[in-house]
Amino acid sequence: MAVAARDTETAxxxxxxxxxxxxxxxxxQPRASAxxxxxPPGYPPELERVEVAVLLExxxxxxxxxxxxxxxxxxxxxxxxxxxxxxxATVSQLQDRVLHDPDALERLLLDLSINVTAMFRDPxxxxxxxxxxxxxLRTYPFIRVWHAGCSTGxxxxxxxxxLQEEGLYDRARIYATDINEIVLQRARAGIFPLEKMQEYTxxxxxxxxxxxxxxxxxxxxxxxxxxxxxTRNVVFSQHxxxxxxxxxxxxxxLCRNVMIYFDRELQNRVHDLFYQSLVQLGILCLGNKExxxxxxxxxxxxxxxxxxxxxxxxx
Amino acid sequence: MTAPVAGYRLVVVGVSAGGLxxxxxxxxxxxxxxxxxxxxxxxxxxxxxLLCELLQExxxxxxxxxxxxxxxxxxxxxxxPPDYHLLVEDGYFxxxxxxxxxxxxxxxxxxxxxxxxxxxxDVVGVVxxxxxxxxxRGLRAIVDRGxxxxxxxxxxxxxxxxxxxxxxxxxxxxxLPLEKIAPHxxxxxxxxxxxxRPVHA
Numbered sequence: 001m002a003v004a005a006r007d008t009e010t011a012x013x014x015x016x017x018x019x020x021x022x023x024x025x026x027x028x029q030p031r032a033s034a035x036x037x038x039x040p041p042g043y044p045p046e047l048e049r050v051e052v053a054v055l056l057e058x059x060x061x062x063x064x065x066x067x068x069x070x071x072x073x074x075x076x077x078x079x080x081x082x083x084x085x086x087x088x089a090t091v092s093q094l095q096d097r098v099l100h101d102p103d104a105l106e107r108l109l110l111d112l113s114i115n116v117t118a119m120f121r122d123p124x125x126x127x128x129x130x131x132x133x134x135x136x137l138r139t140y141p142f143i144r145v146w147h148a149g150c151s152t153g154x155x156x157x158x159x160x161x162x163l164q165e166e167g168l169y170d171r172a173r174i175y176a177t178d179i180n181e182i183v184l185q186r187a188r189a190g191i192f193p194l195e196k197m198q199e200y201t202x203x204x205x206x207x208x209x210x211x212x213x214x215x216x217x218x219x220x221x222x223x224x225x226x227x228x229x230x231t232r233n234v235v236f237s238q239h240x241x242x243x244x245x246x247x248x249x250x251x252x253x254l255c256r257n258v259m260i261y262f263d264r265e266l267q268n269r270v271h272d273l274f275y276q277s278l279v280q281l282g283i284l285c286l287g288n289k290e291x292x293x294x295x296x297x298x299x300x301x302x303x304x305x306x307x308x309x310x311x312x313x314x315x
Numbered sequence: 316m317t318a319p320v321a322g323y324r325l326v327v328v329g330v331s332a333g334g335l336x337x338x339x340x341x342x343x344x345x346x347x348x349x350x351x352x353x354x355x356x357x358x359x360x361x362x363x364x365l366l367c368e369l370l371q372e373x374x375x376x377x378x379x380x381x382x383x384x385x386x387x388x389x390x391x392x393x394x395x396p397p398d399y400h401l402l403v404e405d406g407y408f409x410x411x412x413x414x415x416x417x418x419x420x421x422x423x424x425x426x427x428x429x430x431x432x433x434x435x436x437d438v439v440g441v442v443x444x445x446x447x448x449x450x451x452r453g454l455r456a457i458v459d460r461g462x463x464x465x466x467x468x469x470x471x472x473x474x475x476x477x478x479x480x481x482x483x484x485x486x487x488x489x490x491l492p493l494e495k496i497a498p499h500x501x502x503x504x505x506x507x508x509x510x511x512r513p514v515h516a
Contacts, residue, residue: 037416038428041456045432073402073429074411116414260383260399260410267384289396289410291382 037081040089051091052076058095063105066242067112069266075112082111113180115257119154119192120203122288125256126162127208128308133283134166137251143172146250146277148241149258150176153187154200157216158207159254160230165210169233175248177239184236190226192217197224241270246277253278257287264294271297275313284311322505323463324437325387325403326351327430329423329453331358331445333473335366337493338443339373342392344497347375350389351439351504354381354408354430356421358445359397367394383410395421402429419449427453436461439503441496442488443467445477451484463508464488465496486513 056068083094098105150156156176163169204213217224253274259267286309301311334357371378381393386407395401401421402409416422430438440457442450458464464485469475471492487510
């Protein structure tokens with residue numbers, strides 16, 4: 001389904017890879033700040049709505065990528081970021097470019113599908129996971145975890161570290177999926193910016209880490225290469241929450257700060273998928289400010305930790 | 316439950332340095348039957364979890380941190396959670412963890428612009444104390460699309476830069492000392508306000 005995945009199988013593979021790597025690097029650079037990637041002053045709002053809808057429809061019909069059910073307010077900001085970066089002035093101009101230039105489409109896909117994250121983002125969540133979920137997981141001989149929308153993998157490595165420290169890693173398998181093959185390549189590589197390690201170390205300590213965080217990586221130029229033992233039981237693979245179905249039964253599903261980019265209807269559909277994919281009493285972990293409350297599945301779960309949004313399927 | 320037909324349907328507030336005192340003054344001054352939902356973006360660090368409690372202590376309205384897709388209801392003051400952008404759609408909130416804008420997440424401009432998109436012309440934009448120019452661009456958009464702008468008198472602000480910048484962008488904003496803002500908001504329910512005479516901050 002992904003343009004990126006298909007390309008790598010063609011003849012010009014090495015050259016493509018190199019080109020892509022360079023493009024990735026610029027797209028994945030941490031950006032401390034940016035100017036308003038937003039609608040220019042005076043841009044006609046009703047026309048903008050029409051243009052955005054038509055662009056997303058065109059991308060879907062021509063390429064098969066479906067962003068039509070993304071939340072308008074945030075998808076619009078990401079479109080404008082790309083419009084400015086391409087040196088264009090209107091949404092329609094971006095439509096013209098991505099329809100006729102597949103490279104431009106790939107750049108847009110990165111903008112639309114990458115969620116910037118951090119290791120042990122929301123340390124309180126990992127503490128709560130140790131307290132409320134780990135004891136339940138100890139009762140299973142084998143644990144299947146689905147990390148949906150894992151992006152560049154920071155939170156997958158965080159969970160792997162946690163499970164190792166709790167002595168559960170050897171009986172666990174983590175399926176880490178994302179819509180975007182490019183970020184998955186980055187996740188598999190397990191190299192994160194060295195400059196982030198101070199922040200991540202602080203997060204790790206506050207998350208209840210029991211060792212020294214630096215034991216988990218080796219400094220490598222300006223990167224931190226994480227121990228391959230952390231990914232021994234991790235399967236990174238492409239999965240599209242919008243179009244793909246369930247692929248197994250899981251004891252834990254993590255999907256944090258991914259569905260905030262979806263509209264309410266799509267959120268409900270994804271909750272349907274998660275519900276079908278969880279074992280009885282399986283655990284669902286959402287982002288800190290996401291809640292099951294405004295979805296159709298409110299009554300199917302009970303909260304294990306209301307503040308950290310850790311739920312258990314009860315029927 | 317129903318918003319006043321003729322009046323504004325949403326108040327958005329942007330505030331930065333010095334914000335706690337300013338916000339407490341405003342929420343404490345609103346009447347218990349204030350029926351326009353209020354959304355607040357306050358620049359703060361990602362560990363500052365007490366803001367809502369500190370505001371709730373003195374507010375007759377319900378103060379909560381906004382959740383993703385949470386419905387926007389009268390009688391509530393919604394505070395943008397730290398480390399997320401707060402965006403407004405028609406009737407509910409949307410959160411995002413896209414990169415900070417001019418070093419801020421949440422960003423006042425991001426919230427104001429989305430509110431202008433979803434609620435124009437029924438939006439009141441309020442800019443309070445702060446040490447940067449966040450909010451001016453968004454306040455301009457609110458006014459350009461028929462909304463009403465309210466700016467704390469820089470002379471009464473702990474840090475004057477943010478209201479000054481807002482007045483530079485929107486010279487026709489209504490300028491009020493901090494303690495007059497809540498009574499003024501209460502007085503404009505169900506009404507439409509004309510732009511004020513330009514001031515030179």
